[in-house]
Structures are given as C-alpha cells and as structure tokens.
Amino acid sequence: MRARSGIATVVLIGALPIALIVGVWHVLAATGMAPPSLLPAPSAVAARLVQQWSSPAYLEHAASTLLRLFAGFGIAVIAGIAIGVAVTASRWVGATVTPLVRVLAPVPKIALYPAFILTLGFGDASKIALVVADAVFPILLATAQGTAAVEPKLAWSAQAAGASRWRCLLTVVLPAALPSVLTGCRIGLVISCIVVFLAEMITSTDGLGHLLVRAARSFQTVDMFVPLITISLLGLLLNAGFNAVRRRLLAGFPETTE
Amino acid sequence: MIAIEAVSKTFETEKRRRLPALCDISLAVAAGEFVSILGPSGCGKSTLLYIVGGFVAPSAGAVTVNGQRVTGPSPDRGPVFQEFALFPWKTVLGNVMYGLQRQGVARQQALARARELIAMVHLAGYENLYPKELSGGMKQRVAIARTLAYRPSILLMDEPFGALDAHTRTRLQNDLLDIWERDRKTVLFVTHSVEEAVFLSDRVVTMTRAPGRLKQIIAIDLPRPRSRAALLLDRRFQDYVVGIERLMDSADSGAPA
Incomplete structure (x- = not known):
C-alpha cells in the first residue's frame, strides 16, 4: 500500500519519454516533414494495430513467433542452468566447458543461422536453435558465476545435516544462486525476443518478423510498424510476467532494485 | 570422543605462497565436555573447527571421532557459524525442517519436532518469517535450532555470538547453557572473548598467534549450573578471566597489533 503512489509516479515518469517520441512522430507526420508514404501517422498505425489484433490471421503469426520464443527461451533456461551448475x-566439467564457452560466447550467433537452416530446415527448429544459441550464454554465465559465489558455509550447513553432494547442489547451492540466475534469465529473455524476430526477418514464411519484412518490401509502411509495436509490447508483457515470477521466487532474499 | 592428532594446515595462496595456519595441534575432548578454543584473530581457531567438522581437510595429522577418522561432514557434528548461514529462501520453519527432511523423518513428525525446537529457542510465533525479517540474535537462535534438529552429538560453534550486541550475547549464552544442561552434548566453541570462554566451558584451550599452536589448556573448575550474575561476583571466575587475559597478552607480546 505504502508504495502505491510511488509506483504510479514511476510509471508516469517512465511513460514520459515514450509519449515524447510518439509526439515528435505525430508532428513529423502531421506537418508533412516526413512523407506519409515513408512515415505513417501514429494514429494510422494505432488504427491498423487494433484492426490486426482482432484478425485471426495476424494472431496466428504472433502465435508462431511466441511459440518459437518460448521454446527457445525455455530450452536455453534449462540448458544454461544445467551446464552452469555442472561447471561449478x-x-x-568446468575445465572442459569453460574454454568452449570463452570461444563460442563472443561469436555472433546469427552467423550460425545459415548452418541451422541447412541442417534443421526452414521451419521452427532452425529459429528455435538460433534463439537457444543466443540466449543460453548469459544464463549459463550467470548461473556458473552465481553458484560459484555461494557462501560455502551454506553448503556446509546442508552437508552436515546429511545432504549428499547432489542434494546440496540442488536444494542449497542453486536456490542460493537464484538472484544471479534470474538476472541471467532476464537478459536471456530480452535476447530471445530480439533473435526470434531477427530470424523471422531473415528467412520465414510466418511470424511477426516475416510480416515486417513483407510489408517493407511492398512499401506498406503502416503494416511495417504494426509487428514492431506488437513485439515491443509482447516484450513489455513478458518482462512484467517475469518480474512477478521473480518476486515470488526471491521472497526471502534481501530487496534488490530491478 | 574427539581426538585431534598432530593436525597442521597450510593454505596455498594464488601466487603459490604457502601460508601456515595451524601447526601440530593435538587435543582430546571427552564426551559431554564443553571446550572453548580461545585465540587472537587469524590464529586458525576457526580453521581447526572446520577440520573437525570435515569441511576442510588438514594438511597433516588427522581427527577421529569415536575412533572413526573424519573424512567429511556428518550429521554427528553440527556446525553453528558466526554468520548464521541460514537459507534465505526458506522460512524459520523451513530452515529448521531442512535437516529433519535430509534425515528422512516423516513430515508430520518433522513438523512437530521443528515446532518444538523453535519453541525451545524462544521463537514460537515466528515460524513463517524469513531470516531477513529477524534480528541477529533471532537468526542465531534459528541456526542453533536448525543444527539441533538432526541431533548431532557434537556441536561445533564458530564464534556464534561474535556478531551480536552485548545484551543479546549474554542472553544467548545463558540459553545455550540451559540447552546444554539438558543433554550435555560435546561442544567445541571458538571465541575470542575470554569471559565467554570461562563462563561456558569446562576447559579453555588457548592458542598462539598465526601459525596457531596450542599454548595452554586451563580447566575451569566452577560449579554448574552456572549463573552469570553469581559468577561475576565470584572471585574464582574473576581470577580465571584475569589469568587467561594475561596469558593472551603474553601471546601477543612483540607481535604487531
């Protein structure tokens, strides 16, 4: 309760720059400084947005994007946490995996996309693979770092209570590293949003990224902005959902700023 | 029951420098005995406790408990740390339950035992709070209950009251003695407070500056159950404290403060 007015203020201040951008956009479009064929008015985009969101065809595209995003992010979370814990x-495992990660982490994963398409085909699999390849590293690194930094006395307390090494790892070390693990997951989620869109822009027959490219190629500028705003709002929604889950999971930990 | 035999520990730093921490420590602790280890900070007294706990391996020598060589942690030896080391994601009840679950105690029984222990450390009503919502003294009470839960026969206490204010410290010392009087567990208690060591212990083991060696073992011949208020007026108590403080001073002489 005490924070209610505080949250409202924060939301208001946060919305200000977005309102400003839309305002400038509106002025540019309304005064004709940017030709409508290149930059449609925000009102036109908004109208189209509402229309599209009630169109089953459009929602199907959004659903394909979301499916790839969730599948890729989900696999990245499981693999990243599992490998990260194993490294610690x-x-x-640490000696084998660490050099591999050092070599692979800085590689632009998008460069692997042609290889994924050749091996996994044009469908969902290649796009999910690309999302995994990009999102897994921040999760893995955050997990390895977080679990390695866990106070040894927590593990000792568990082992003295009769926990085996594996038990201790799963019931104490991993939960203790959760704040760090979830920070990695949040970065992974943002990367997943970006990469799934990118993959669909490069090669796809459906999805939001594909809609954007298709609209751009036929100079339908209004339709170009709609998927862009959709993915941005989806990202906002996913982040809010993620934070709700995070707050529940970290209920006992000291407060941190988000 | 605890036999520490010629234990030494040398730490190797990242630059391959060797830091001797403990040097040739031998000590026997009888079942049911309350023994304090007293020494200047950095003398390796906590390391000695971790070696007995099986958390750290000695560089030389060995520790046996009831004739069995210590190779790792065991529910027979329960640690209590200065930093509490509670599980922050678990409630008071969850923390105390942890050891019972690892021991395979049935849930209903475990719940009953956990509540009983929480009441024993005077925290009834706080079961569903998280550690971050508790004061330092309350956290240490939870940690003690968590360790007592799996019924270790030996308590390894590493400056357990070192982070607490004087008033809380006194209360916890009294409560610890109360609990100890009930079942007389063997206690190895590390501290740097002379008064605390004399008040609690049957014997006080003093150590030298790093690398820590045994300096002198003083038997504390004071009647039990002990009351702090009575002891503070007791000439024998005062003599022990002053005598050991002098001994500690001479341990420090010549060394930089």
Whole structure:
C-alpha cells in the first residue's frame, strides 16, 4: 500500500519519454516533414494495430513467433542452468566447458543461422536453435558465476545435516544462486525476443518478423510498424510476467532494485 | 570422543605462497565436555573447527571421532557459524525442517519436532518469517535450532555470538547453557572473548598467534549450573578471566597489533 503512489509516479515518469517520441512522430507526420508514404501517422498505425489484433490471421503469426520464443527461451533456461551448475559442481566439467564457452560466447550467433537452416530446415527448429544459441550464454554465465559465489558455509550447513553432494547442489547451492540466475534469465529473455524476430526477418514464411519484412518490401509502411509495436509490447508483457515470477521466487532474499 | 592428532594446515595462496595456519595441534575432548578454543584473530581457531567438522581437510595429522577418522561432514557434528548461514529462501520453519527432511523423518513428525525446537529457542510465533525479517540474535537462535534438529552429538560453534550486541550475547549464552544442561552434548566453541570462554566451558584451550599452536589448556573448575550474575561476583571466575587475559597478552607480546 505504502508504495502505491510511488509506483504510479514511476510509471508516469517512465511513460514520459515514450509519449515524447510518439509526439515528435505525430508532428513529423502531421506537418508533412516526413512523407506519409515513408512515415505513417501514429494514429494510422494505432488504427491498423487494433484492426490486426482482432484478425485471426495476424494472431496466428504472433502465435508462431511466441511459440518459437518460448521454446527457445525455455530450452536455453534449462540448458544454461544445467551446464552452469555442472561447471561449478565438477572441476572436470568446468575445465572442459569453460574454454568452449570463452570461444563460442563472443561469436555472433546469427552467423550460425545459415548452418541451422541447412541442417534443421526452414521451419521452427532452425529459429528455435538460433534463439537457444543466443540466449543460453548469459544464463549459463550467470548461473556458473552465481553458484560459484555461494557462501560455502551454506553448503556446509546442508552437508552436515546429511545432504549428499547432489542434494546440496540442488536444494542449497542453486536456490542460493537464484538472484544471479534470474538476472541471467532476464537478459536471456530480452535476447530471445530480439533473435526470434531477427530470424523471422531473415528467412520465414510466418511470424511477426516475416510480416515486417513483407510489408517493407511492398512499401506498406503502416503494416511495417504494426509487428514492431506488437513485439515491443509482447516484450513489455513478458518482462512484467517475469518480474512477478521473480518476486515470488526471491521472497526471502534481501530487496534488490530491478 | 574427539581426538585431534598432530593436525597442521597450510593454505596455498594464488601466487603459490604457502601460508601456515595451524601447526601440530593435538587435543582430546571427552564426551559431554564443553571446550572453548580461545585465540587472537587469524590464529586458525576457526580453521581447526572446520577440520573437525570435515569441511576442510588438514594438511597433516588427522581427527577421529569415536575412533572413526573424519573424512567429511556428518550429521554427528553440527556446525553453528558466526554468520548464521541460514537459507534465505526458506522460512524459520523451513530452515529448521531442512535437516529433519535430509534425515528422512516423516513430515508430520518433522513438523512437530521443528515446532518444538523453535519453541525451545524462544521463537514460537515466528515460524513463517524469513531470516531477513529477524534480528541477529533471532537468526542465531534459528541456526542453533536448525543444527539441533538432526541431533548431532557434537556441536561445533564458530564464534556464534561474535556478531551480536552485548545484551543479546549474554542472553544467548545463558540459553545455550540451559540447552546444554539438558543433554550435555560435546561442544567445541571458538571465541575470542575470554569471559565467554570461562563462563561456558569446562576447559579453555588457548592458542598462539598465526601459525596457531596450542599454548595452554586451563580447566575451569566452577560449579554448574552456572549463573552469570553469581559468577561475576565470584572471585574464582574473576581470577580465571584475569589469568587467561594475561596469558593472551603474553601471546601477543612483540607481535604487531
């Protein structure tokens, strides 16, 4: 309750720059400084947005994008956490995986996309693979770092209570590293949003990214902005959902700023 | 029951420098005995406790408990740390339940035992709070209950009251003695407070500056159950405290403060 008015203020201040951009956009369009064929008025985009969101065909495209996003992000979370924990838990895994990660992490994963298409085809699999390849690294690194930094006395307390090494890892080390793990997951989620869109722009027959490219190629500028705004709003929604989950999971941890 | 035999520990730093922490420590602790280890900070007294706990391996020598060589942690030896080391994502009840669950105690029984322990450390009513919502003294009470839950026969206490204010510290010392009087567990208690060591212990083991060696073992011949108020007026108590403080001073002489 005490924070209610505070949150309202924060939301208001946060909305200000967005309102400003839309305002400038409106002025540019309304005064004709930018020709309508290149930059449609925000009102025109908004009208089209509402129309599209009630069109089943458009929603199907959005659903394909979301499916790839969730599948890719989900696999990245599971793989990233599993590998990250293993790196900390086993000296042998750490010694093998760490150099591999150092080599692969800075590679622009989009460069692997042609290879993914050749091996996995044009469908969902290649796009999901690209999302995984990009999103897995921040999650893996945050998990490895977070679990390695866990206070040893927490693990000792668990082992003295009779927890085996594996038990201790799963019931104490991983939960203790959760704040760090979730920070990695949040970065992974943002990257997933970007990469799924990018993959669909490059090669796809459906999805929001495909709609944008198709509209751009036929100079339908209004239709170009609609998927862009859709993915941005989806990202906002996913982030809010993620934060709600995070708050629940981190209920006992000292407060951190988001 | 605890036999520490010629234990030494040398830490290797990142630059391959060797830092001796403990040097040739031998000590026998009888079942049911309350022994304090007293020494200047950095003398390796906590390291010695971690070696007995099986959390750290000695560089030389060995520790045996009831004739069994210590190779790792065991529910027979329960640690209590200065930093509490509570699980922040678990409530008071969840923390105390942890050891019972690892011991395979049935849920209903575990719940009953956990509530009983929480009441014993005077925290009834706080079961569903998270550690971050508790004061330092309350956190240490939870940590003690968490360790007592799996019924260790030995308590390894690493400056457990070192982070608490004087008033809370006194209360927890009294409560610890109350709990100890009930079942007389073996306690190895690390501290740098002479008064605390004398008040609690049957024997006080003093150590030298790093690398820590045993300096002198003083048997504390004071009647039990002990009351702090009575002891503070007791000449024998005062003599022990002053005598050990002098001994500690001479341990520090010549070394930089």
